[in-house]
Amino acid sequence: xxxxxxNAGLLSSFLEALKAFxxxxxxxxxxxxxxxxxxxDDVSQARPEALRTILxxxxxxxxxxxxxxxxxxxxxxxxxxxxDLGPVVYFGAHSCDIHALRILDLLYLSDYVDPYYKRNRxxxxxxxxxxxxxxxxxxxSMDTSTIDKDFDMFLTPLDGRYLVTVNSARGDDIVRxxxxxxxxxxxxxxxxxxxxLKEREKAFTLSLDVTDLPYxxxxxxxxxxxxxxxxxxxxxxxxxxxxxxxxxxxxxxECPEEDSAQRVRTWDACxxxxxxxxxxxxxxxxxxxDRVKNRYYHKQEAFVREFGMPSCVGCGRCxxxxxxxxxxxxxxxYVRGEA
Amino acid sequence: xxxxxxxxxxxxxxPRKLATGVNPYAPAQARIMRVQDLTSEIRLFDxxxxxxxLAESFNFRPxxxxxxxxxxxxxxxxxxxxxxxxRGMFQLGIRRAGTLTNYLFDxxxxxxxxxxRGPLGNxxxxxxxxxxxxxxxxxxxxxxxxxxxxxxxxxxxxxxxRVMLLxxxxxxxxxxxxxxxxxxxxxxxxxxxxxxxxxxxxxxxxRVGVVTELLDQVSFDVxxxxxxxxxxxxxxxxxxxxLVARGFGRHRIFLSLxxxxxxxxxxxxHCAVGYTFTCLHxxxxxxxDAINLPELIYT
Numbered sequence: 001x002x003x004x005x006x007n008a009g010l011l012s013s014f015l016e017a018l019k020a021f022x023x024x025x026x027x028x029x030x031x032x033x034x035x036x037x038x039x040x041d042d043v044s045q046a047r048p049e050a051l052r053t054i055l056x057x058x059x060x061x062x063x064x065x066x067x068x069x070x071x072x073x074x075x076x077x078x079x080x081x082x083x084d085l086g087p088v089v090y091f092g093a094h095s096c097d098i099h100a101l102r103i104l105d106l107l108y109l110s111d112y113v114d115p116y117y118k119r120n121r122x123x124x125x126x127x128x129x130x131x132x133x134x135x136x137x138x139x140x141s142m143d144t145s146t147i148d149k150d151f152d153m154f155l156t157p158l159d160g161r162y163l164v165t166v167n168s169a170r171g172d173d174i175v176r177x178x179x180x181x182x183x184x185x186x187x188x189x190x191x192x193x194x195x196x197l198k199e200r201e202k203a204f205t206l207s208l209d210v211t212d213l214p215y216x217x218x219x220x221x222x223x224x225x226x227x228x229x230x231x232x233x234x235x236x237x238x239x240x241x242x243x244x245x246x247x248x249x250x251x252x253x254e255c256p257e258e259d260s261a262q263r264v265r266t267w268d269a270c271x272x273x274x275x276x277x278x279x280x281x282x283x284x285x286x287x288x289x290d291r292v293k294n295r296y297y298h299k300q301e302a303f304v305r306e307f308g309m310p311s312c313v314g315c316g317r318c319x320x321x322x323x324x325x326x327x328x329x330x331x332x333x334y335v336r337g338e339a
Numbered sequence: 340x341x342x343x344x345x346x347x348x349x350x351x352x353x354p355r356k357l358a359t360g361v362n363p364y365a366p367a368q369a370r371i372m373r374v375q376d377l378t379s380e381i382r383l384f385d386x387x388x389x390x391x392x393l394a395e396s397f398n399f400r401p402x403x404x405x406x407x408x409x410x411x412x413x414x415x416x417x418x419x420x421x422x423x424x425x426r427g428m429f430q431l432g433i434r435r436a437g438t439l440t441n442y443l444f445d446x447x448x449x450x451x452x453x454x455x456r457g458p459l460g461n462x463x464x465x466x467x468x469x470x471x472x473x474x475x476x477x478x479x480x481x482x483x484x485x486x487x488x489x490x491x492x493x494x495x496x497x498x499x500x501r502v503m504l505l506x507x508x509x510x511x512x513x514x515x516x517x518x519x520x521x522x523x524x525x526x527x528x529x530x531x532x533x534x535x536x537x538x539x540x541x542x543x544x545x546r547v548g549v550v551t552e553l554l555d556q557v558s559f560d561v562x563x564x565x566x567x568x569x570x571x572x573x574x575x576x577x578x579x580x581x582l583v584a585r586g587f588g589r590h591r592i593f594l595s596l597x598x599x600x601x602x603x604x605x606x607x608x609h610c611a612v613g614y615t616f617t618c619l620h621x622x623x624x625x626x627x628d629a630i631n632l633p634e635l636i637y638t
Binding site: 068069070071076078107108110111112113114115116247248249250251252253254255261262263268270275276277278279280282284297298301302303305306307 | 362364414415440597598608
């Protein structure tokens, strides 16, 4: 790890330079206060301070829909070129996003390596950006409010400059190709960083007590709260689609034209009714209450037992996007008997 | 004879690779060599990989499964009713139930090609069974994976103690592999008891009643016996606790579970129960592990 500084006025030169390392993708403001993660050519569009894009970066690794295998005019192909996004530089990743990336890596790069994910992952450059939380952020409670690995570079905004963390050989390549943009960090930069860190830790207003939460959930597995939640949840799947760690997918075959066939992979959500439906008609999670409960248990109980951490990074996207106003933090506070 | 089997692997351990290819989503081509109707709704397919080396080396653990697909129609998980002690060919016992299986019944004939990925999942811990008595209890289509295990046991008969099979179906014409089972019983390789819910006025030498009642008809030494159960949710609901009531420790009972599976390799999420992927950690679980996963057995 190496720590540098960059003057704030050089940001657009830096972003131009990043284009040499792949398609530059950054949050852009689509309408007031609404941000989307998009490939940009005009670097002035980048809004890295935006707290959450509608869809998280997972779409840069696995498209919402792509062809895995196909047969066309008798030719069989399994190269999944449809999901090949080429080298991508993701600018504006926050600490929670990078933690989510680590969770996706755990899933897709362990046991059987997912070749479609891996191809994009290997060529993804992550340039993080220090954020300041709003009322929907609870990464502090999830222990994901800071990050010390799995990114290439990280920019933390200070007064008129950035503290630049270089954390990979690829990050080092970027610095070496653009040495005129960077200077060694000074003691004053470091001091200001530490002050900002303190200020940021104090800025969180939403918190979730995760003490012994897996066992608390085990104890509460038959609680009426899940039935109540099932009445409120529409099972629309919005929370899963916008969740940076939700990565379930569905596979189905299609025949787009005569003598051609495709095996298509699409994002899926455990909240959908067909999710646990098997041949013969048996549905292992037929009620909305079963499905919404499953999602909460998966994130905060089962994943913790398996990997020692929740599969929630506290980004607040599900809170922002739930059409019926379900707030994950309030649900767990209620389960704990605190609300 | 000693058969070496693929290792049992805990999930989230070493990177691994499917026998059918480096890309775990891409199937290897296999040819349908023979088709037999077991009942009007269940058909037995004999398959052989087109690649001769793969056909000969394809090895699996009883209880593992494969994904069969026809590109353009769909893909689905199927358990293997054949044993790794008999190489070169493998079998799938398939019930007509949906788009893919309807296609297999209506359009696929001997000589056709399909795609196969596998072997998938963790199978039965057969090493534990050596020198022990083995009690298989099957309900309905649960006989399909247990038939693979049964072949494995009787093909190495001297390595195991008593082999018992209790098998229940709804009606006599739904008994799978009936002649074969009767032959195994006749030659003394296995003790086999059959039951049907309803004999429907047909000749029937077995018991009429639910399969759990067969348990009362056999005696066994629970300290020296493993029980392996496979059947539909309602079968597990009654059978597993009955085995416990008969004295089996929950770690001496193994079961194989069904879930919706798409990828078979622990990625797509459909078969997840908690964070246990039925396809990757299972489909075989000990009863102790299973009851500690809410929803795993029935919902």
